[in-house]
Amino acid sequence: MAATDSEAAFAEQVDANLTRNYIAHLCHGLLGQTGMRLINAPTFLPSYVALLAGSDAIVGVARGLQYFGMFLSPIVGATWVESRRRVLPLGFLIGGLMRVAILGLALGGLLMPAPWPLITALVCLAGFGLFLGVQGVIFNFLVSKVIPVRLRGRLMGLRNALASLTASGVAWYAGSALIAPNALGNGYAATFLLAFALTTVGLAMLLFVREPESPRVKEPSKLTTRLRELPALLRSDRAFTRYFVARALATIGRMAVPFYVLFAQTRIEVTGARLGALSAAFIGAQGLGNLVWGIAADRTGFRAVFLASLSLWVLAVIVLMEATTDAEWIIVFAGLGLGMGGFQMSAQNLVLEFGSRENLPMRIAVANSASELVGALGAVLGGILSVALGYTVLFWTAIAFQIGALLIVAFAVDEPRRRSSA
Numbered sequence: 363m364a365a366t367d368s369e370a371a372f373a374e375q376v377d378a379n380l381t382r383n384y385i386a387h388l389c390h391g392l393l394g395q396t397g398m399r400l401i402n403a404p405t406f407l408p409s410y411v412a413l414l415a416g417s418d419a420i421v422g423v424a425r426g427l428q429y430f431g432m433f434l435s436p437i438v439g440a441t442w443v444e445s446r447r448r449v450l451p452l453g454f455l456i457g458g459l460m461r462v463a464i465l466g467l468a469l470g471g472l473l474m475p476a477p478w479p480l481i482t483a484l485v486c487l488a489g490f491g492l493f494l495g496v497q498g499v500i501f502n503f504l505v506s507k508v509i510p511v512r513l514r515g516r517l518m519g520l521r522n523a524l525a526s527l528t529a530s531g532v533a534w535y536a537g538s539a540l541i542a543p544n545a546l547g548n549g550y551a552a553t554f555l556l557a558f559a560l561t562t563v564g565l566a567m568l569l570f571v572r573e574p575e576s577p578r579v580k581e582p583s584k585l586t587t588r589l590r591e592l593p594a595l596l597r598s599d600r601a602f603t604r605y606f607v608a609r610a611l612a613t614i615g616r617m618a619v620p621f622y623v624l625f626a627q628t629r630i631e632v633t634g635a636r637l638g639a640l641s642a643a644f645i646g647a648q649g650l651g652n653l654v655w656g657i658a659a660d661r662t663g664f665r666a667v668f669l670a671s672l673s674l675w676v677l678a679v680i681v682l683m684e685a686t687t688d689a690e691w692i693i694v695f696a697g698l699g700l701g702m703g704g705f706q707m708s709a710q711n712l713v714l715e716f717g718s719r720e721n722l723p724m725r726i727a728v729a730n731s732a733s734e735l736v737g738a739l740g741a742v743l744g745g746i747l748s749v750a751l752g753y754t755v756l757f758w759t760a761i762a763f764q765i766g767a768l769l770i771v772a773f774a775v776d777e778p779r780r781r782s783s784a
Contacts, residue, residue, distance in 0.1 A: 368577035375574035376508060383508040384517060386570040391521030392528060394564025397557040399529040399648070400536065401464060401490070404698070405641040408620040409632070410471075410550040414480040421620050422745020424487055429616075429738035431491025432498070433731050439496035440727035443503055447575035450568065453500040457565045460493035464558040471551025479551075495734060498710070499726050506714045506722060508573060512660065514714075518707050519656015526649015526703075530642040532556065537638015549634065602716040604774045606729040609709050612672055612767035613733040617744030618760040622682060622698065625753045626691055636688070640695045647696035648703035655704040663777045664712040669768060671704025676764050679757050709733070715778040 400406060411424045439456075443449050463486045470482025509517055536556065541549035597603075623640065626632055632640070651671075659667045678697030685694050713729045714722065740760075747756040 372574050372577045375572075376510065379508065379572040379574070380510075380513075383571050383573075384513070386567055387505065387509065387517060388521045388524070389567040389570075390564050391518075392524045392564070393567060394561050395522060395525035396529040396532060397464075397560030397562075397564065399525065399645045400533065400553055400557040400560075400641075401467075403533065403641050403644055404619045405533075405623045405637055405644065405695075406536070406541075406550060406553055408623055409637060411480070411483060412624060413550070414476075414483065418621065418624060418748045419745040420480075421624065422617075422741045422743070422748070424484055425620050426738045426741035426745075427484055427488040428491035428494075429734045429741055431488045431493075432495035432734035433738055435492045435495035436499050436727035436730040436734070437724070439499040440723040442496075443499055444580045444721075444723040447579055448573050449500050449504055449507075450571060450573045453497065453504060453568065454565065456493050456496045456500060457568075460490060460497055461558055461562050461565065463487075463490035463493060464554060464561060468551045468554035468558055471548040471554070472546055479548075491734075495730060498730050499723055502710060502714065502726050503723050504571075504573065507576065508571065511715065514711060515656040515659030515664070517656070518711065519653040519659070522652035522656070522703065522707065523649040526645050526647075526652070526699075529649070530646030532560070533641035533645050534638045537641060538635045541637060542634030599716055601775055601778065602713075602725065604770055605712060605716070606732055608767040608770035608775065609713075609729055610732040610736045611763050611770070612705065612709070613737045614740040614763040615675070615760040615767075616737050617740030617747075618679065618757050619702075620741065621744060621748050621753055621756060622679075622695075624748075625682070625757075626685075628753070629686060630688065630691065640691060643692045644695040644699035646699070648699035651700035652703045652707055655707055659708065659711065664708040664715070665771065665775065665777045667704055668708035668712060668771055671701050671708060672764055672768055673701075675701030675705055676761050676768075677701070679761060683754060683757060712778070 407424070408421050411421045412418065415421070442452060446452065466486040467483055467490070470486065471479045474482060505514065505517075536549075536553040539545065540552045540556070543549065545552040546555075623632065623637070626640070630636070655667045655671060658670075674697060678694055678701050681690075681697065682694045685691050709729075713726055716725060744756055744760070747759060
């Protein structure tokens with residue numbers, strides 16, 4: 363009876379603060395995601411690292427360090443989250459450290475002589491990945507607490523759409539007004555400094571969130587104890603296990619992402635203005651598409667979005683390999699943004715719909731860690747493949763893994779909402 367009363371009180375607090383929390387998350391996404399897109403877009407950072415290192419392999423290593431950090435930290439983050447009745451204070455700490463890593467990336471390029479900008483970039487990307495891995499657990503869990511499942515798709519779609527509209531304009535500005543004239547002596551570093559400012563203001567928007575205390579939490583436990591429990595967690599929900607295997611396979615396809623723009627450089631001259639235009643196309647389509655993906659997810663579930671968006675990503679890469687004109691490259695990068703944005707949204711939100719709330723932090727962590735481990739290994743492998751066998755082999759290898767993920771989800775993972783309502 364007490365547990366029922368606690369759940370009822372929790373639900374009342376969620377409903378009472380829903381509008382406030384919805385708007386706060388929307389503003390956080392608008393500003394924070396605008397800045398994050400400048401870091402994670404497959405244009406600015408790969409071009410910057412390639413410029414510093416003069417090596418495709420180092421571009422793969424740079425992203426690999428970020429993904430490896432994102433692999434190491436989610437399970438640690440889950441052990442912190444699952445025993446806390448409120449997780450937002452921890453979110454501010456980790457989110458702040460993540461932004462310090464972005465600031466370090468910018469200052470290394472602005473203030474240090476060669477070869478320190480490259481070394482600083484590699485170190486900061488590793489730190490960025492570590493903190494981003496924990497933040498992914500914290501903020502996905504926070505969203506699951508304060509935003510009911512019936513509204514999550516629209517929220518994620520709307521905030522990503524607004525952020526991408528803003529980020530698209532910022533990306534065009536960064537390419538033409540910062541990178542092309544080499545603003546502050548290093549246009550790329552100036553772009554990362556702008557990303558730091560935007561993400562910091564975005565984090566501040568979460569000061570307006572009212573997070574209710576979780577009615578039930580796990581007892582604090584050691585990391586080794588929780589790791590020993592993982593096999594039982596995976597055995598308890600076969601659909602979830604198949605989903606996270608598929609997500610990991612699809613994420614291997616990310617090995618090719620840093621090399622899309624480097625491949626473009628073999629076909630056209632990628633000036634600062636062109637780089638800004640391609641980034642704007644990618645980011646803009648990513649966000650506007652997420653608005654459509656979000657509405658579709660509320661109606662059909664995130665499984666359908668996972669399948670459709672991953673299929674579109676694969677198709678865009680196939681077209682990329684044949685693109686020659688400016689218009690074709692704009693369309694290709696818009697298609698990549700649309701497909702990758704929908705995949706990212708569906709992969710992150712589908713995990714929230716399996717199992718109980720008490721085990722949710724660990725489910726998020728397991729799925730994230732598995733994805734980022736293969737993402738890290740894939741990024742390094744991508745660099746090796748691009749150097750040894752060329753971009754075409756790299757792209758088709760990534761596509762093969764993604765097709766495997768599509769087949770698993772299509773034939774072995776049922777829509778979790780249908781199962782829970784049955």
